[in-house]
Amino acid sequence: MRTFKTITSGTLAMLVLVAFGGCCSECKAPPEAKPTAQESPKSAAAPAAQVTGGPAFTAAAKETLPVQKAGDYEGLHNVFQLSSNITVGSEPSTEGLHAMQKLGIKTIISVDGKVPDAATARSLGMRYVHIPIQYKTLTDEEIAVLAKTFRECEAPFFVHCFHGKHRGPAASAIGRRALDGASPERAIAEMRQWSGTAADYEGLYAAVLTKVVPDAAATRTVAFNFPEAEMPEGVPAWMSRMERMNDALKRMAANAWKPDPHHPDLVPLEAAKNLASLTASDWCQGEKAMTAEMAALQKDAVRASEALVAVLSTGDNAAKSAAHKNVLQSCTACHKLYRNK
Template identity: 45%
Template sequence: MKRSYILFSVAFMGLGLIWACGSADDSRHQGGGVLQAPSDTEDELMGRDAYDAALLVKLPQVAPAESPALHNVFELSDHIISGSEPHGETAFRLLEERGVKTIISVDGKIPDVEMARRHGIRYVHIPIEYKGISDDEILRLAKTFRELEPPFYVHCFHGRHRGPAAAAIGRLVKDGVSRAQALAEMRQWSGTSSKYRGLYDTIARASIPGAEVTGAFRYDFPSAVRVEGIRQSMVVIPRAFDHLKALKKNRWAADPRHPDIDALNESLKLAEAFAAAEASADTAGRPDDFRAWMKSSVKESAALVELLRRVEQGDGRAAVDADAAFGRMKKLCASCHGIYRNQ
């Protein structure tokens, strides 16, 4: 069945955010048991790489909505919006003005539940991993989309990988789109990376529970779920890493627009998070190569702290050495992620 999309923009005056929106036909019947989303491209998914299958449906080029408070925002339907973690009061005000009633976070960070509540928005926290969405997580997501009030804003950290995959569950459950359509939105709009094949495989092949199953499932829609061990460290590490990446471009000097974000403090956060991860029982039970990567990351992050301390004291040569140390850390992370996070 061909699906028509009407793309339009609505500007929030004075706030600088433009939403790219797509309206979808919501007429598909969703019964009990396992939802099988019908499509004339569905058979083509069988035996096909899920990332490649994300090109079976050709979408029009649509730029994401961007503002300092929300990034990579795509309005996938009247019910479902995908984007980044909300940053500050402005983000929640934008979401309130759009009419969002429920935010689903699939990131590990504890959401700002109180700020959302002040804007009349409910938070549901369902942390997922980059390697795919488990059956239990799919069940929780499906029940949330079916039973809580839309519109939904679905986010991870950057709004590119885990969040769009969770939003795709909503598109299957709430909007009744085909799996091929949901995959296309992940790849062609949100920019979900080919590194995360497990996320694509989930949307292409996982069983989606029907209304009878989700209705019988007892779930209280928690607003905050605390992750432990390495997963908790991985809430801190990417945020500190992102800040350091931006500061490196400015020769490790603070951005005057964000004077509270300084290189030394961010490197301390990074070093402490790596040290906590290495000391965790989770790491102790991992394979030798994982523990070796973690040990090297602890060493390099501690070295970066000392180099940035020297930069703060005016040592120009230390800035060059800090660049190199940060580059080594980036390679360590990429090597470990390729085996243990992404697959």
């Protein structure tokens, strides 16, 4: 399962030189790409919100798309059908996988760090391809393997990250360009105006708007074996565990600090302790040293999550929510400097 890691550490030029003889049993080389984008009517235009952001985010408001409400299913949220080939949304629960099957999905692309439930997907006649990406940008290598997957695996595709707002929409935008022939301007407009990709992720917008998507011939020679699961390593792996604990805490905060009814076995105090210990871990694990500034921000985050643990065993709900807000701020403080750019 190290293939993708090995490939992504090389350069695209090297990738293209290494012709990959076979591909996975279920993903075949396609006939010529055919543009199948569904152009929606231009009426009922949504007014572009006045939000400040970088140039690519700003460009995503140039063409005004018709309003499209997010689809919502049990265990599957923020769902937008971008074309007959490509739908984008949140990480599915088991129920969400069933919803996808009813939508006729054949291939699921996950760009989140978490290892997907490929076995359940397979039992429902769908195939996972796992291509974890970061929030900073899409690298040339990631764009190449995404384009290859869209061209050589079976449509229709469902693309997901965790919440279905930022990374998933960026990856599906590459599919819109590679498979549907959508313009880069149209693809970023869909990210912003439909999925709601935030202005903070200018790097994702810029990659979709400006980077070259290799053509079908070029992607045919890219070495990629369509892995169902990549084990995330290093900082992203720790972060995705922290995000899950933090998400559980958000649901409990919204439930008057009682356990989330869907996960009654996880109580707030346990979730907070878990988050504190994850936050305090050595994420870099000798891979590369943290800067002093980043280490200080990690300490702030540890302090904030320990304060939440303390208040959960004694405090009232308002104090609990205030402590949780401090945790969220400590996450954001570091991400502003180290994640989004």
